[in-house]
Amino acid sequence: MNAQVIVLNGGSSSGKSTIARALQELLPEAWLSLSVDTLVDAMPARLTAGGDGIGFADDGVVDVGPDFMALQDAWITGLVAMARAGAHLVVDDVFLGGGASQHRWLAALGDVPTVWVGVRCDPAVAARREAARGDRVAGMAAQQADVVHRGVAYDLEVDTSRAEAADCARAIAAHLRSSRGDRAD
Template sequence: MTGQVIVLNGGSSSGKSTLAKALQRELAGFWLRLGVDTLIEAAPPRLLDIDGGLELGSDGSITHGPAFAVVEDQWMKGVAAVAAAGGLVIIEDNFVSGPSAQRRWREALGQVPTAWIGVRCPPAVAAERERDRADRVEGMAAKQAESVHRGIHYDLEVDTSVVDAVTIAGAIREHLQLSTAP
């Protein structure tokens, strides 16, 4: 039995989490919401402290090295295994490494039906949202607003600055021809 995956790619504070929660309410079945933040929270703190790990720069930049890539690849394969076992999964990610991130997800997910959704938000709006959050480094949202979309191929793109998450979730459901939650 194969499940299904919806990948939401967007910069920090673009509205991915709010949209993912709206999708969970809108779509039939029990969709798990997993994201790169899930991975970072689950990772040992030393992965953020070592060379080759994940570095969150004070200017909002993000760099990752080979140690983080190994852990991330394992995590991607684990998420793919959930979907391959019949799970319904919404992935929240920000492809800071560009098209290679999408390629790695494609490889991990294999034949699992996957929808690629670009979650856009103008840099100024994302920066304003970022200021309202205590868990973000200032500058990250503006840096990622456009860069995470370069070279990425989507089934659908949405703009969370002009339409609310519930309406977008309905549009995604219709676009993917999925059932509505009871």
């Protein structure tokens, strides 16, 4: 399989964005890195305060409403269109709905060759990263560490609390090569 899309799913501060950047440097083709954070950042402020959009509770719980879901569906459809047009994509996402979130992606992707990667991180490690970043609600990393993986099927899983992001990216690249039948260099 010649993958067109790599979906990195993991909780907040698990290392998805760092892995995505490492993949961009490592893979021979040009891969665009796009994150659900890009979608949230592009939304009007009124939709990032809860209600029908997306809300962040003081304990780190993230709630999404129908307006967010509609925008996310449009975003996913747009990303799939980019892949169908020939762009290679690394998608950094947080499957708040676990397996249901993956099913939304599967329905949109159809026959687009996709590699599903679970990015795991020990909740305590993710919480330390979250605190060091200073741009996340405290508790989000620990709250999401396991829930985002429930019911999700992966081609490969990596753990950034046990390996550096660059090593995780190398494992993903090796998986891509082996699924294509390429020899390792």
